[in-house]
Amino acid sequence: GTPIRIIVPRGNLHLTEVALENAVFCFEYLTDYYAIPYPGDKLDHIAIPDFAAGAMENVGLITYRDSYLIIERTKASQAELQRSVDVIAHEIAHQWFGNLVTLRWWEGAWLNEAFASFMEMKAVDAKHPEWKRYLDFVNAEVPWAMGTDQLRSTRPVEFEVNAPAEVDEMFDAITYGKGNAILRMIEQFIGEEEFRQGVGSYLNRHAYANTVTADLWEALEGATDQPVGKIMDTWVYQPGFPQIDVATVDGGVRLIQRRFLVIPDETDATLWQVPVQLRGVADGRPFATKVLLDQDEVVVPVDGEIDFVVANAGGYGFYRTRYDDNLFTSLLDRLDDLDEVERHFLVSDTLAFVKAGQLRAASFLDLVQGFSGETERAIWSVIIGGLATLEHHALEDKARSGFEAFVRELVGPVLERLGWEPQKGESDLDRGLRGDVIACLGNLGRDPEVISATEEIAQRLLDGGEVDPEVGTAALSVFARHGGAEEYGRLWQAYETALTPLEKVRYLRSVAGVVEEDLALSTLEKVVDGDIRAQDAFWVLARLFMSKAGPTVWVSARDRWDEVLARMPGLTRRRVVEGIPALSQPEVAEDVKAFFATHPIPEAARALTQALEKLEANTLLRRRETPTLTTYFSRS
Ligand SMILES: [Zn+2]
Incomplete structure (x- = not known):
């Protein structure tokens, strides 16, 4: 051998x-x-x-x-x-x-x-x-x-x-x-x-x-x-990918393709040869078919009345799927008939259409309430990720308590079902899901019980105690998010004394997750001084930009940009821009754009252009959906 x-x-x-x-x-x-x-x-x-x-x-x-x-x-x-x-x-x-x-x-x-x-x-x-x-x-x-x-x-x-x-x-x-x-x-x-x-x-x-x-x-x-x-x-050879609009018509299912852009452009006429896998139930009988969508529109013949149809069966297609209202409702009624990848796409497609302005945030929030019985970690991940996106870009203070209650009501039952302690024989994904929902409840839901429980767990971990790695990682994240100077000091010390590479990464992630402005600034200091290794500098900076302290960190980083860049050697240079799209507050975003107009990064030219376009999309999301969330969470 x-x-x-x-x-x-x-x-x-x-x-x-x-x-x-x-x-x-x-x-x-x-x-x-x-x-x-x-x-x-x-x-x-x-x-x-x-x-x-x-x-x-x-x-x-x-x-x-x-x-x-x-x-x-x-x-x-x-x-x-x-x-x-x-x-x-x-x-x-x-x-x-x-x-x-x-x-x-x-x-x-x-x-x-x-x-x-x-x-x-x-x-x-x-x-x-x-x-x-x-x-x-x-x-x-x-x-x-x-x-x-x-x-x-x-x-x-x-x-x-x-x-x-x-x-x-x-x-x-x-x-x-x-x-x-x-x-x-x-x-x-x-x-x-x-x-x-x-x-x-x-x-x-x-x-x-x-x-x-x-x-x-x-x-x-x-x-x-x-x-x-x-x-x-x-x-x-063509950039981009399509969205497929799906509707029932006489004799079958109509598919229309057009380019999907987060900032829409109706004049774009790019077409793809789209391998589409279609399945569903008509007249109570299942059907499945493969079609090559090689023009802008095609009607796939289906016998009988369609009960429901999935136009990205198995989730193999690299495209977004937009169902007409009737088909969408029928899918929500048949969630149990969809496999886990198809259910995931239902959520992620909806979220994508919200980000692109085709749907309002309320559609996403209504949709996820239908997933309260969901057990898959990846599906909770896209739900929680969507909530975090909306929280970051579009949540006003006056809507915050309503939002937090929504999160606790949606996600709390998952933790109740799983319990805080790993169960014998449970799957690795369930162990991971436990960590994800603890972090969500502590960070997005600001659940007081979760915050105090995670503090206790984090202390135990920092004192060298044994903690399940998923729960421990989540606890550190909540501990960092709500932590002050003392917590920050302990996390930094744990990073410096950690024995294995994985522990080091985990503690460094927590250090970068402390959001109090002075402390976030001292993390930036550690990047510039070289106290944080060059291999980690780019992602630490990105996490700082993505945090609540992002605007403050941006101003400080901008004012000594050459020093910051000097800490991003080789291949990591291109990744220095990864946190930029998070800076969507209108005045901050303007400042970011103005700065890079006069400070190009030749090694990251395309990545920077893309980061700035993502930032533009996020500022549009903020403008469009902040009122939506305020209305949504002011309901009694
Ligand atoms: Zn490779």
């Missing part, structure tokens, strides 16, 4: 069991999927302190951030455990797709990354089916990608690359998120086995050689009758 080793700094060997188990499983799974022997004679995985990238797939010696390989199983949250196996699977997948066969030039780098991300999900889903990796995908990667791709300033997946700066721009949400999603969309349209055969013949045909993206489409077309190249070209 092939020797597989985990290499870590001295003293950490006893914390590599998780990584080794992941590395061996993924190696075997991927060898089996590709049906081609590993093209090397050993595969080492080495932890590198202060590593700016996540990992790098060097042939035979993969390099990683230390937190992905050094893990104490019982102290890690589900998200942390998943992150480790995600990254390991991704890098091993590259040993074939990327290393055995390499794209000819940088324009094709997206396909390397998209494909490795696509395989990563397969391997992780095989190792941990109970984690529902594909539900997590529509909760994490898909909205991440759409969040950029719904901008006028997005980019096509593939573009001509002539300069090093253009190479750096390629490693973003469009490559990793959209690239992955459109591969999954075409795989599910042509069939998993057909797709796998096409991939196998691509790798065999081009082993130890170079390719262009069309070579993969050609190999896939050898395994299916579908026009893969024609379909994929519309997704790869």
Whole structure:
């Protein structure tokens, strides 16, 4: 067999069991999927302190951030455990797709990354089916990608690359998120086995050689009758993605496509070849069909009266779905007939239409009340995320107590059902959900009981006591959000003395979550002084901008921008703008725009333009929906 080793700094060997188990499983799974022997004679995985990238797939010696390989199983949250196996699977997948066969030039780098991300999900889903990796995908990667791709300033997946700066721009949400999603969309349209055969013949045909993206489409077309190249070209060379408007008409279901933009533009006439999977019930009988929506409008024939229809069945499509009122209501009545990915899309599509001004926030708030019986962590995640977005951008003080009561009423029963203590035999996702709802009730619902309970738990954790990692992470978040100088000091000390990389990250996240203005400013100070490691500086800054202290931190960061930038080396430079979209208060947003008009960041030019467009969308959301929320939560 092939020797597989985990290499870590001295003293950490006893914390590599998780990584080794992941590395061996993924190696075997991927060898089996590709049906081609590993093209090397050993595969080492080495932890590198202060590593700016996540990992790098060097042939035979993969390099990683230390937190992905050094893990104490019982102290890690589900998200942390998943992150480790995600990254390991991704890098091993590259040993074939990327290393055995390499794209000819940088324009094709997206396909390397998209494909490795696509395989990563397969391997992780095989190792941990109970984690529902594909539900997590529509909760994490898909909205991440759409969040950029719904901008006028997005980019096509593939573009001509002539300069090093253009190479750096390629490693973003469009490559990793959209690239992955459109591969999954075409795989599910042509069939998993057909797709796998096409991939196998691509790798065999081009082993130890170079390719262009069309070579993969050609190999896939050898395994299916579908026009893969024609379909994929519309997704790869055109920026953006569509929304599909769905309505019942005589004889069937009408689908209309148009580009979805968060700041709408009626003049945009882009069309895609959209693989649509449709299912539902008509006259009490289930139906399911695949159609290629290759023009602006099509009527899919359905016999009988339609009881309900899902126009993104299984959630494989990279598009938003807008149902007419009757169909939408019928779906709400049939939530139990939808699978978890379809239910997730119902919530996330509604939220997206609110952000784009097609629906009012009240539609989202009404919708989520129908989910009180929901048990999936990812679905609660999109609900809680939507509430947090509205709270951040559109909640006036006079509506706050009504909003908090709404949150407690909606989310409180979930914690009651789960209890505070992990139950024997419960799933990892339920353990994670417990943490999520505790954080939500403490931070968004300001539930006094939750705040005092989490304070006690956080103290116990800081005193070195044993606490379930999900509950502990949530408790630290609430503790930080309501904390003052004393709490801040304890969190910082815990960060400095933490023994493992994962603990360090967790405490640093709490430090960055303290929102009292003086304290947030001293965190900024620590970024500038270098007390916070360069590998963490960009995300700490983003969290500060996204907090209640964001406007104050912005002014301070702006006034010594060169010093701040100097702390963001290499690949992290591009990410310095990630917190900017949160600064949506009108006068702050104006200041941000004016500042960057005279302070461009050449290494982050596109990322900055996109961040400013997201900021613009958020200021519009604030203006539009603040009155909506005030009315909504003033109801008795
Ligand atoms: Zn990669």
